Amino acid sequence: MALQGRSLISLEELAKEDILDLLAQASKFESEPNRKILDGKVVATLFFEPSTRTRLSFETAANRLGARVIGFSDAATTSSSKGESLKDTIMMVSNYADVIVMRHYLEGAARYASEVSPVPIINAGDGANQHPSQTLLDLYSMLKTQGRLDDLDITLVGDLKYGRTVHSMLTAMRHFSSRFRFIAPRELEMPQEYKEYCTEHGIVFTESHEFNDEIISTSDIIYMTRVQKERFTDLMVYEKVKNAFILRNQMLSNARENLKILHPLPRVNEIDQDVDSNPAAYYFKQAKNGLYVREAIICDSLNIKV
Amino acid sequence: MKKSELVVAALENGTVIDHIPPDKVFDVVNLLKLQEMTTQVTIGANLFSHKMGRKGIIKIADRYFTDEEVSKLSVIVPNIVITTIHDYEVTEKHHVTMPDKVVGIVRCLNPKCITNHEPVRTVFNVTDKEAGTLRCHYCNKEIYSYEIKLV
Structure with a gap:
């Protein structure tokens, strides 16, 4: 068991075996998603900021496992809007639920909750900090489509400066010997601290400000992220770069056969809709994989193995 | 003398x-x-x-x-x-040298860190003793020695 009935806060705490174990569990849930193994259990989903996609995925996972779900989808409707502390909310909910899935706008909220909670906490995103279930489903998607996590050419494209998902991916991929390429506009390039992290952990990477055919044709995975207008201080710069990081179907003509395109979603325009019918497009299936991964996480946090 | x-x-x-x-x-x-x-x-x-x-x-x-x-x-x-x-x-x-962990002394500079919103004792892991670099146990924000502010 990876979590052994413990909380899942960050992938930094998980060993390689833990990650592979969770992915193997997820694979079992993919072959049979409906298992009533959490009959009689209550899963709480506390979303202090709205995130419909993640909440529905976790709640579906809980439902397919036979658990009951309680919770809220917006802090405005809870007593935290009356000034109740996070600790008090967690203590109260832990009286009712066997496990708490929590999304919070403050960074470190999940770690703190796990320190005060008598029941396991699953971090469903804490501000710009961690979102481990997203990273695990990204890894699951790569493993499933490529058959391995080692020796892959992975190209990360778009907002690498603020993109939480790409940072978490590097943390998790430190255990595997894949090669990375960081493709971003100068304003949104991979922060120095993450490049140092790669060097420290032996992750091979190259960097470029150009997204071109040569890069696409030598990738096994292209992980697209959204270049957000609000990240730019100079809108002129945004106008100049915004089209340089859009993936279109015609750019994929020389791609490897095994290439898969991933995206954490929601997509705006960084992947043109004409890519959707290309066999390399994997982002919707990737989101579906989130269900199996979250079933595995919930069970593991309750010390239940299939 | x-x-x-x-x-x-x-x-x-x-x-x-x-x-x-x-x-x-x-x-x-x-x-x-x-x-x-x-x-x-x-x-x-x-x-x-x-x-x-x-x-x-x-x-x-x-x-x-x-x-x-x-x-x-x-x-x-x-x-x-x-x-x-x-x-x-x-x-x-x-x-005097820095300890491995700094508890309840330094304030996290990340305004969105939980420690700046709830009554939580701050915890930092010392990532570089020579340079005096700390990392927040909660939000992972790195703080350099010249930025350190006390609670």
Whole structure:
């Protein structure tokens, strides 16, 4: 068991075996998603900021496992809007639920909750900090489509400066010997601290400000992220770069056969809709994989193995 | 003999904190709550130092510091020298180094960190003792020594 009935806060705490174990569990849930193994259990989903996609995925996972779900989808409707502390909310909910899935706008909220909670906490995103279930489903998607996590050419494209998902991916991929390429506009390039992290952990990477055919044709995975207008201080710069990081179907003509395109979603325009019918497009299936991964996480946090 | 040494030598019992960076003297005062002391406290700021150019020195009579207090000090003023004096004799002199973990002393500079919104004791892991770099246990924000602010 990876979590052994413990909380899942960050992938930094998980060993390689833990990650592979969770992915193997997820694979079992993919072959049979409906298992009533959490009959009689209550899963709480506390979303202090709205995130419909993640909440529905976790709640579906809980439902397919036979658990009951309680919770809220917006802090405005809870007593935290009356000034109740996070600790008090967690203590109260832990009286009712066997496990708490929590999304919070403050960074470190999940770690703190796990320190005060008598029941396991699953971090469903804490501000710009961690979102481990997203990273695990990204890894699951790569493993499933490529058959391995080692020796892959992975190209990360778009907002690498603020993109939480790409940072978490590097943390998790430190255990595997894949090669990375960081493709971003100068304003949104991979922060120095993450490049140092790669060097420290032996992750091979190259960097470029150009997204071109040569890069696409030598990738096994292209992980697209959204270049957000609000990240730019100079809108002129945004106008100049915004089209340089859009993936279109015609750019994929020389791609490897095994290439898969991933995206954490929601997509705006960084992947043109004409890519959707290309066999390399994997982002919707990737989101579906989130269900199996979250079933595995919930069970593991309750010390239940299939 | 230099004047600062004369000041040290004049202490019968107590502690001398030497080699304090000139801009950190009053941070040390605040951290150790020296303003609340009733025994004699001598604070020297901007004294001449061969090694540092300028330095601060604080002499506190009849007071000795615990390891915990010393490790707190090390966070804001790494590389200071603490000397304990009994009967006008130096009984212990050591260069202070940073601990592995800093609890409840430093404020996280990330405005979105949980520790700035809930009554949580801050915890930092020291990632680089030489450079004095800390990482918030909760939000992972890195703080460099020159940015450190006390709780």
